[in-house]
Amino acid sequence: xxxxxxxxxxxxxxxxxxxxxxxxxxxxxxxxxxxxxxWGYLFxxxxxxxxxxxxxxxxxxxxxxxxxxxxxxxxxxxxxxANFVELVADDRFWNALVNTIDxxxxxxIPMLILSIGLAAILHNPHLRGSTFWRTILLVPNITSxxxxxxxxxxxxxxxxGMVNLIIGxxxxxxxxxxxxxxxxxxxxxxxxxxxxxxxxxxxxLAAMLxxxxxxxxxxxxxxxxxxxQFIYVTLPSLRNTITFVLIVGTIGGLQVFAEPLILGGSYxxxxxxxxxxxxxxxxxxxxxAYKWGYAAAVGIMITVIVAVVSFINFVITRRLTGDSK
Amino acid sequence: xxxxxLSIKSTALLSAALxxxxxxxxxxxxxxxxxxxxATADSAxxxxxxxxxxxxxxxxxxxxxxxxxxxxxxxSIMKSDLDALNGTGLYTQCAAGGAGSPDIAAVEIxxxxxxxxxxxxxxxxxxxxxxxxxxxxxxxxxxxxxxxWEQGVGYNDNVIGIPTDVGGxxxxxxxxxxxxxxxxxxxxxxxxxxxxxxxxxxxxxxxMAKVSAADKKKNIGFMDNAATIYAAIMNQGTxxxxxxxxTDAGQLVYKTNPQVKLAFNTTITAAKAGxxxxxxxxxxxxxxxxxxxxxxxxxxxxxMMDYIKGQAPSTxxxxxxxxxxxxxxxxxxxQLTMPIKKAGMPDHKQEAWDFITxxxxxxxxxxxxxxxxxxxxxxxxxxxxxxxxxxxxxFNNAPTGAIYAEGVKKLKPIFEGKLQRCIDMAMGxxxxxxxxxxxKVSTKAFAKGLSDADKCK
Numbered sequence: 214x215x216x217x218x219x220x221x222x223x224x225x226x227x228x229x230x231x232x233x234x235x236x237x238x239x240x241x242x243x244x245x246x247x248x249x250x251x252w253g254y255l256f257x258x259x260x261x262x263x264x265x266x267x268x269x270x271x272x273x274x275x276x277x278x279x280x281x282x283x284x285x286x287x288x289x290x291x292x293x294x295a296n297f298v299e300l301v302a303d304d305r306f307w308n309a310l311v312n313t314i315d316x317x318x319x320x321x322i323p324m325l326i327l328s329i330g331l332a333a334i335l336h337n338p339h340l341r342g343s344t345f346w347r348t349i350l351l352v353p354n355i356t357s358x359x360x361x362x363x364x365x366x367x368x369x370x371x372x373x374g375m376v377n378l379i380i381g382x383x384x385x386x387x388x389x390x391x392x393x394x395x396x397x398x399x400x401x402x403x404x405x406x407x408x409x410x411x412x413x414x415x416x417x418l419a420a421m422l423x424x425x426x427x428x429x430x431x432x433x434x435x436x437x438x439x440x441x442q443f444i445y446v447t448l449p450s451l452r453n454t455i456t457f458v459l460i461v462g463t464i465g466g467l468q469v470f471a472e473p474l475i476l477g478g479s480y481x482x483x484x485x486x487x488x489x490x491x492x493x494x495x496x497x498x499x500x501x502a503y504k505w506g507y508a509a510a511v512g513i514m515i516t517v518i519v520a521v522v523s524f525i526n527f528v529i530t531r532r533l534t535g536d537s538k
Numbered sequence: 539x540x541x542x543x544l545s546i547k548s549t550a551l552l553s554a555a556l557x558x559x560x561x562x563x564x565x566x567x568x569x570x571x572x573x574x575x576x577a578t579a580d581s582a583x584x585x586x587x588x589x590x591x592x593x594x595x596x597x598x599x600x601x602x603x604x605x606x607x608x609x610x611x612x613x614s615i616m617k618s619d620l621d622a623l624n625g626t627g628l629y630t631q632c633a634a635g636g637a638g639s640p641d642i643a644a645v646e647i648x649x650x651x652x653x654x655x656x657x658x659x660x661x662x663x664x665x666x667x668x669x670x671x672x673x674x675x676x677x678x679x680x681x682x683x684x685x686x687w688e689q690g691v692g693y694n695d696n697v698i699g700i701p702t703d704v705g706g707x708x709x710x711x712x713x714x715x716x717x718x719x720x721x722x723x724x725x726x727x728x729x730x731x732x733x734x735x736x737x738x739x740x741x742x743x744x745x746m747a748k749v750s751a752a753d754k755k756k757n758i759g760f761m762d763n764a765a766t767i768y769a770a771i772m773n774q775g776t777x778x779x780x781x782x783x784x785t786d787a788g789q790l791v792y793k794t795n796p797q798v799k800l801a802f803n804t805t806i807t808a809a810k811a812g813x814x815x816x817x818x819x820x821x822x823x824x825x826x827x828x829x830x831x832x833x834x835x836x837x838x839x840x841x842m843m844d845y846i847k848g849q850a851p852s853t854x855x856x857x858x859x860x861x862x863x864x865x866x867x868x869x870x871x872x873q874l875t876m877p878i879k880k881a882g883m884p885d886h887k888q889e890a891w892d893f894i895t896x897x898x899x900x901x902x903x904x905x906x907x908x909x910x911x912x913x914x915x916x917x918x919x920x921x922x923x924x925x926x927x928x929x930x931x932x933f934n935n936a937p938t939g940a941i942y943a944e945g946v947k948k949l950k951p952i953f954e955g956k957l958q959r960c961i962d963m964a965m966g967x968x969x970x971x972x973x974x975x976x977x978k979v980s981t982k983a984f985a986k987g988l989s990d991a992d993k994c995k
Contacts, residue, residue: 285629285630285633286629286632286633286656286659287655287656299993303993305990305993366821366822367822370821370822370823370826371757371817371823372756372757372815372817372823372826372827372832373822373823373826373827373830374822374823386755387756387757389816389974391818391821392816392818392974394976478818478820478821481963481967483970484765484818484966484967484970484973484974485967485968485970485971485974485976486967487976500625500626500629501625501959501960501963502960502993502994503629503652503960
């Protein structure tokens with residue numbers, strides 16, 4: 214108000230380039246911070262609101278219903294820790310745990326080796342069309358997991374699957390991938406490896422590109438060949454990335470769900486539960502047995518197991534790739 | 539036919555009249571032709587009725603018929619691969635007070651025992667009246683098989699579902715393969731040769747004796763999967779896992795019912811005799827095997843006939859249908875229900891009820907049978923010459939209508955309880971342990987099945 218009055222007096226139109234009111238508070242850094250802080254909260258709010266609704270609230274609620282006998286439609290019956298006591302004695306749960314760990318090992322180790330190898334090939338400066346190869350690596354990852362599972366389920370068919378046609382033409386007896394325990398785990402692990410190798414290779418590639426070139430130069434001056442450079446320069450520099458990929462892979466691997474579901478076509482993980490995984494067992498308990506309290510208890514156990522395995526992972530990778538120079 | 543004529547009345551009659559006038563050029567076609575094909579939500583001219591279904595419950599030919607009768611109604615039909623039998627969606631929608639519910643939902647028979655315990659998830663069909671004929675569920679009850687009807691009646695006597703087809707279970711077999719192996723191959727002879735399950739297993743052994751060692755190595759066998767015998771025998775008894783003790787919930791008897799043990803042991807005897815190829819039903823190997831003659835026999839509910847035609851068109855005329863051993867069989871069948879909806883969602887009770895009553899009326903069930911082979915649940919048709927006289931050229935001109943009608947008539951009503959499906963899964967898993975050689979001692983597997991079934995409670 215006063216500004217316009219002033220400008221009228223001096224007969225000068227207010228300059229659009231000058232702020233109408235001198236931003237006095239701008240000189241006070243504390244005030245700017247608090248202003249930024251407010252806006253910051255507003256801008257980050259969507260994530261936290263979503264997280265509260267779809268992340269935290271269900272987690273808290275799962276913990277709550279884990280102490281009840283409840284089928285989601287009937288009445289809740291408080292039963293204390295009975296669900297957990299029953300779970301620890303449930304052989305189906307331990308079967309699912311063993312299957313999950315087996316599938317995880319069968320998928321993670323080959324995936325790690327393959328993706329580091331692929332990344333090393335892509336890292337080669339003489340490679341032609343590197344952008345093309347980098348893009349194509351992501352294709353398996355963006356393919357729908359359902360499509361992958363359906364196609365692989367057919368590839369691993371006992372009588373007319375392509376894998377068995379090759380096995381048969383080599384003169385061996387067909388393998389019943391889906392009915393066998395280890396064989397079904399191999400089939401599922403293959404899907405996971407196929408899907409995630411390219412993605413992880415790109416992560417490793419990014420880490421490799423960040424390794425200073427001087428390290429390689431001095432290594433080659435010292436007479437190290439490409440292989441030795443890889444072992445003594447590249448791998449140790451990838452330590453943090455390996456840890457990251459392993460932990461993310463562990464979280465994903467212990468929650469493997471869609472692949473066994475589509476392979477078996479039902480929540481029981483194969484006719485005799487030979488590839489029932491932890492999450493599949495959880496789902497089976499929630500939607501076949503309609504025991505939501507029990508399923509919630511399974512969910513909590515999965516969380517605990519993921520945390521423990523991730524920690525062990527962390528410690529071991531630190532040791533293995535650590536400063537053993 | 540008469541029913542169809544009746545239902546044309548009311549609004550449809552009006553639009554049909556408009557249509558014919560439009561065709562005569564009396565009014566402009568734009569005004570007369572209601573085309574709701576592209577409608578996604580209700581509008582002044584179109585009503586969109588959502589149907590959540592699976593498999594072959596809602597048949598396209600009849601949907602087109604209904605569109606012709608009621609151009610103002612768009613039937614929006616949804617299926618889900620991940621929720622193949624519509625179990626999880628309905629369940630979570632009810633838990634959420636009807637949010638996201640469709641107007642009509644198909645419920646598979648293995649779930650109906652469970653839903654009977656929660657009638658509050660559905661609209662009571664006794665309270666609804668058809669636009670034509672003013673009929674409620676109470677008036678329709680007499681049209682359907684009594685035991686099929688009961689499967690859609692809740693604990694509080696609300697009618698929550700109207701029966702679609704009845705599974706009926708007979709045996710589909712490749713007569714050409716039987717003939718090539720020097721076995722009886724005419725349907726009357728075959729039915730007689732395996733009128734009991736032990737005879738069926740013996741028949742399978744005779745077949746296997748003629749299969750060369752090289753073919754055996756290629757997993758060629760007598761029947762697709764011996765595990766299917768279990769459900770067949772269970773359905774031939776008077777009770778499965780529950781006893782009808784007069785209460786709504788029934789009484790769990792799976793531990794003492796001799797039928798469970800009989801079904802389990804017979805299945806294992808069949809599997810150990812090596813008559814099954816151990817192919818999982820509905821797997822890719824099964825689909826291909828049907829064409830290639832990997833197996834010559836499958837236990838086939840009536841609805842399976844359409845599946846065989848779709849998967850193995852090149853085997854036309856080589857199949858035939860024989861009576862199931864033990865007499866009478868049932869597998870599958872569904873109910874059409876109307877789930878509750880949250881307040882504020884579009885109300886299509888009237889349209890949904892009109893469609894259900896039309897679709898499941900005897901005239902339409904007969905048509906579904908003639909086109910797709912699904913067997914009607916309305917007994918008035920069992921003596922209808924259109925059904926009894928029906929011969930299917932795909933199945934070597936077998937009188938499929940008469941065969942399945944005889945089988946369905948032999949069935950005794952079985953009480954379906956709340957945990958039915960969960961117990962079934964536990965027993966099936968135990969069977970599979972033995973069939974796939976992971977457990978050698980069948981009594982141990984049986985005990986594991988029962989103890990896993992205990993965990994359903």
